[in-house]
Amino acid sequence: MKIANGKVVSIHYKLQSDTGETLDSSEGREPLAYLQGHGNIISGLENALVDKGVGDKLKVSVKPEEGYGERSDELVHSVPLSEFEDASQIQVGTRIRVETNHGEHIAVVTSIEDDVAKIDLNHPLAGETLHFDVEIMEVRDATEEELSHGHVHGPGWHHHH
Ligand code: ZN
Numbered sequence: 001m002k003i004a005n006g007k008v009v010s011i012h013y014k015l016q017s018d019t020g021e022t023l024d025s026s027e028g029r030e031p032l033a034y035l036q037g038h039g040n041i042i043s044g045l046e047n048a049l050v051d052k053g054v055g056d057k058l059k060v061s062v063k064p065e066e067g068y069g070e071r072s073d074e075l076v077h078s079v080p081l082s083e084f085e086d087a088s089q090i091q092v093g094t095r096i097r098v099e100t101n102h103g104e105h106i107a108v109v110t111s112i113e114d115d116v117a118k119i120d121l122n123h124p125l126a127g128e129t130l131h132f133d134v135e136i137m138e139v140r141d142a143t144e145e146e147l148s149h150g151h152v153h154g155p156g157w158h159h160h161h
Pocket of ligand 1: 149151153
């Protein structure tokens with residue numbers, strides 16, 4: 001069975017940065033299962049897997065525009081420490097949840113100067129070219145329910161409805 005829209009695909013993968021640093025890997029875990037054609041994974045990887053089948057191994061390099069986007073300076077904000085609920089918890093590297101017009105995001109504190117924190121809402125992998133090693137472990141038809149929800153159900157899937 002070949003990978004096409006509406007198939008549930010399980011992959012083992014390793015993700016490396018341009019400099020060869022391993023950023024993420026499914027090693028030692030269950031394969032990642034996703035529903036093809038529903039934007040469950042970044043488009044550059046999803047597109048590269050079309051027509052592949054079980055046992056196929058491939059290397060895929062994904063540019064930022066098909067990955068997590070380019071970094072944007074507009075997503076870096078200056079916030080006075082007095083606006084935080086508990087400013088004593090705010091340090092460089094702290095991850096905080098912020099509400100924006102586009103929903104809830106995770107931001108990272110990148111600097112603190114003169115009682116003002118700079119928080120960065122860019123995705124941590126924005127601007128990065130991503131290099132995947134992928135092995136396809138399983139391909140199956142999605143159930144009606146999975147198709148209507150737009151995601152995979154099954155072991156390891158934590159359902160939020
Ligand atoms: Zn569901």
